[in-house]
Amino acid sequence: MTEITKSKVMELLKKRGFHFKKGFGQNFLFDRNLLKRIVRGAEITPGDSVVEIGPGAGTLTSILTEAGARVLAVEIDTALIPILREILPEEKVTVIQGDILKVDLDQLTREKGLTHPYKIVANLPYYITTPIIMDILEKEYQFEIMVIMVQWEVAERLTSSPGTKDYGAITLSVQYYCESSILFKVPRHLFTPAPEVDSAVLLLKKRAEPAVQVKNREFLFKIVRAAFGQRRKTLLNALGSVQPGLHKEVLLQVLDEAGIDGQRRGETLSLEEFAVLANAWEERKS
Ligand code: SAM
Numbered sequence: 001m002t003e004i005t006k007s008k009v010m011e012l013l014k015k016r017g018f019h020f021k022k023g024f025g026q027n028f029l030f031d032r033n034l035l036k037r038i039v040r041g042a043e044i045t046p047g048d049s050v051v052e053i054g055p056g057a058g059t060l061t062s063i064l065t066e067a068g069a070r071v072l073a074v075e076i077d078t079a080l081i082p083i084l085r086e087i088l089p090e091e092k093v094t095v096i097q098g099d100i101l102k103v104d105l106d107q108l109t110r111e112k113g114l115t116h117p118y119k120i121v122a123n124l125p126y127y128i129t130t131p132i133i134m135d136i137l138e139k140e141y142q143f144e145i146m147v148i149m150v151q152w153e154v155a156e157r158l159t160s161s162p163g164t165k166d167y168g169a170i171t172l173s174v175q176y177y178c179e180s181s182i183l184f185k186v187p188r189h190l191f192t193p194a195p196e197v198d199s200a201v202l203l204l205k206k207r208a209e210p211a212v213q214v215k216n217r218e219f220l221f222k223i224v225r226a227a228f229g230q231r232r233k234t235l236l237n238a239l240g241s242v243q244p245g246l247h248k249e250v251l252l253q254v255l256d257e258a259g260i261d262g263q264r265r266g267e268t269l270s271l272e273e274f275a276v277l278a279n280a281w282e283e284r285k286s
Pocket of ligand 1: 024025026027028029030053054056057058059060074075076077098099100101122123124125128
């Protein structure tokens with residue numbers, strides 16, 4: 001297909017008996033200007049390797065190839081695979097049927113001849129936005145940037161600061177690995193079918209090194225989760241679950257060593273403060 005337009009794609013989808021599946025978070029984009037803005041946000045230059053999560057009917061994929069990208073597109077819906085193979089140029093796009101949470105992106109990209117580090121570009125399915133982002137970060141994939149469409153609320157949460165209502169454990173996980181910023185807001189009416197909320201295109205730039213240095217990353221996030229698990233509690237009370245049996249006196253000493261007032265709530269701590277606390281605590285354990 002030469003230029004992908006909404007009417008051509010809708011006709012093809014109809015011909016193939018395709019029905020939008022809510023369960024797969026299928027809200028497609030056809031607006032060429034919007035798609036181009038997303039691709040510009042990813043600063044695609046000819047020869048770039050891109051992983052697209054959930055290509056849907058291939059509209060974003062098509063613009064990525066126009067910008068010169070070589071794309072690996074992973075789509076869960078088997079009904080879309082033949083449509084994507086019909087629409088997209090075979091020499092520029094490899095379409096894989098699969099669940100993004102179950103594939104190994106580094107291995108797959110290598111097998112399909114994409115270079116590392118690659119870029120990740122996607123209009124993410126809303127029902128698993130956070131699991132997808134966390135999966136990509138925690139597996140420490142060789143990506144360079146992610147430019148992703150997410151619900152507006154998620155974008156706010158991932159870019160929020162300490163002490164605000166949106167600030168949470170996920171904010172800190174993302175900040176640990178990436179610098180994050182909202183590129184632009186996208187109104188709901190630009191999707192087909194239109195979802196009930198607006199969206200935003202988010203840029204996550206992977207840091208060369210994590211934002212903070214800790215002796216034990218798992219332990220850092222255990223503390224973070226405990227602190228946010230009981231948001232209304234003071235740190236002194238909320239952190240009791242991190243090390244069952246630990247005397248409050250000892251916890252107070254650890255907080256003191258870290259220079260953190262135990263009467264504060266977890267939601268007021270920066271990532272740096274959590275890191276100092278985790279390191280002081282770890283020291284105490286050994
Ligand atoms: N990229 C297309 C667009 O912008 O028009 C479609 C975006 S739509 C919001 C999300 C896409 O992700 C759908 O095509 C859906 O089938 C696919 N998807 C949902 N869950 C997935 C998963 N676990 N792995 C891969 N793709 C998935």
